[in-house]
Amino acid sequence: MNVKVLGPGCANCKRLAANTQEALKQLGLEALVTKIEDYAEIAKYNVMSTPALVIDEKVLMTGKVPSVSELAEIISKGKVQKPQGGCCSGSGCC
Amino acid sequence: MTLNLKKIGLATAALILWFAFYRSLAPFAAWVTYSVLGLGQGSRLGGAVEFFLYDTPKVLMLLTIVVFVVGIIRSFFTPERTRQILAGKSEYIGNILAALLGTVTPFCSCSAVPLFIGFVTAGIPLGVTFSFLISAPMVNEVALVLLYGLFGWKVAALYLGTGLSIAIVSGWVIGRLKLEKHVEAWVYEIKSSGQQGDGAIPQLSWEARLQAGKDSVREIVGKVWPYVIGGIAIGAAIHGYVPEDFMASIMGKQAWWSVPLAVLIGVPMYSNAAGIIPVVQALLGKGAALGTVLAFMMAVIALSLPEMIILRKVLKPRLIAIFISIVSLGILFVGYLFNWLL
Numbered sequence: 001m002n003v004k005v006l007g008p009g010c011a012n013c014k015r016l017a018a019n020t021q022e023a024l025k026q027l028g029l030e031a032l033v034t035k036i037e038d039y040a041e042i043a044k045y046n047v048m049s050t051p052a053l054v055i056d057e058k059v060l061m062t063g064k065v066p067s068v069s070e071l072a073e074i075i076s077k078g079k080v081q082k083p084q085g086g087c088c089s090g091s092g093c094c
Numbered sequence: 095m096t097l098n099l100k101k102i103g104l105a106t107a108a109l110i111l112w113f114a115f116y117r118s119l120a121p122f123a124a125w126v127t128y129s130v131l132g133l134g135q136g137s138r139l140g141g142a143v144e145f146f147l148y149d150t151p152k153v154l155m156l157l158t159i160v161v162f163v164v165g166i167i168r169s170f171f172t173p174e175r176t177r178q179i180l181a182g183k184s185e186y187i188g189n190i191l192a193a194l195l196g197t198v199t200p201f202c203s204c205s206a207v208p209l210f211i212g213f214v215t216a217g218i219p220l221g222v223t224f225s226f227l228i229s230a231p232m233v234n235e236v237a238l239v240l241l242y243g244l245f246g247w248k249v250a251a252l253y254l255g256t257g258l259s260i261a262i263v264s265g266w267v268i269g270r271l272k273l274e275k276h277v278e279a280w281v282y283e284i285k286s287s288g289q290q291g292d293g294a295i296p297q298l299s300w301e302a303r304l305q306a307g308k309d310s311v312r313e314i315v316g317k318v319w320p321y322v323i324g325g326i327a328i329g330a331a332i333h334g335y336v337p338e339d340f341m342a343s344i345m346g347k348q349a350w351w352s353v354p355l356a357v358l359i360g361v362p363m364y365s366n367a368a369g370i371i372p373v374v375q376a377l378l379g380k381g382a383a384l385g386t387v388l389a390f391m392m393a394v395i396a397l398s399l400p401e402m403i404i405l406r407k408v409l410k411p412r413l414i415a416i417f418i419s420i421v422s423l424g425i426l427f428v429g430y431l432f433n434w435l436l
Contacts (some may be wrong), residue, residue: 007204008204008207008404010204012204037406038205039208039211039408040280041283042208043208043211043212043215043281043284044284046212047207047208048173048174048177048205048208048211048212048213049172049173049200049201049202049205049208049209050204050205050208063172063173063200063205064309074242
């Protein structure tokens with residue numbers, strides 16, 4: 001799993017990275033959390049409010065710092081949603 | 095359904111309680127100051143203590159309820175939705191809408207750059223983007239609450255009206271000046287992946303919206319309360335100890351240079367509205383002119399050094415300088431206008 005925290009390196013971005021790490025641990029998932037601080041890189045995800053959470057190149061959350069338990073829910077939902085329908089179940093578009 | 099009724103009942107009770115408390119703050123402050131603490135009526139210390147005991151809970155109570163309501167309103171807006179509304183609008187309407195949306199779209203200055211890129215790459219004109227960027231920090235709920243609480247609704251309305259006008263006009267002027275070449279070139283080269291771009295109204299239950307209101311109270315009031323108390327404490331000291339008309343010679347109407355000076359001092363200062371307004375109110379009581387005081391406040395909260403440093407990533411120095419100059423001119427104009435009108 002590929003986990004990214006987008007944000008210019010402000011206090012909120014650090015908090016989000018820490019909470020995400022904690023949430024992943026609670027879910028028993030092994031993943032490296034990378035911080036993306038470059039604006040050009042952030043802009044590629046079309047994110048307009050930082051910090052944002054991106055898992056496997058999918059933007060799951062923007063503009064706030066959820067608590068560890070909220071994040072755990074976002075992460076597990078984001079993971080479950082993927083196989084059901086959506087563009088990735090078909091062929092070609094991803 | 096019964097659960098909802100119970101919740102509505104609770105909310106109504108809370109509101110009534112809030113109102114009852116709010117109404118009894120003034121007599122309570124007077125009672126504590128003069129009866130419990132035994133300070134003399136009309137004494138300097140008495141005046142300062144009463145001012146502090148009355149204004150602190152008043153402002154904090156107002157702030158809590160307004161931030162809660164604004165938090166709920168904001169849950170209907172996202173930067174993505176604002177972008178969609180603004181995309182493809184003509185210049186004038188775009189500037190007006192951008193200034194209005196700047197007041198309700200969730201925005202923090204750390205996100206100024208991603209937002210700027212998001213707007214510009216979606217084809218929103220530079221001037222319209224600036225109308226948003228000027229209005230968002232300047233016309234904010236904390237400033238409005240403090241102005242309402244400490245000066246009354248007229249000053250709050252004046253601030254809202256002139257703040258929006260400055261955002262609209264400055265953005266329009268920047269648009270007319272055709273400054274696109276002073277935006278860093280890489281901004282225009284970005285090709286976004288296109289995901290996350292929908293401008294739909296965020297689908298949330300009312301429960302989630304109320305939670306959003308609570309969260310913004312926790313976040314905003316939780317952050318500004320020390321500034322409110324500090325600002326009111328300084329204001330209280332000025333209120334009690336600085337002689338009447340002391341400010342008249344420095345910040346009064348007769349001193350024509352007071353407005354530009356207030357703006358010059360205000361621009362590099364970085365303080366949130368919460369700390370600055372109580373001080374400003376106390377100054378006003380000592381003979382400072384309203385226009386001068388409004389100009390000072392706008393300069394402090396609309397133009398801040400950290401935001402300029404952040405925006406430097408996407409704007410060339412020349413454009414930043416033009417941006418600061420145009421907004422400062424607008425603020426100067428407002429300052430003179432009110433000194434002349436009132």
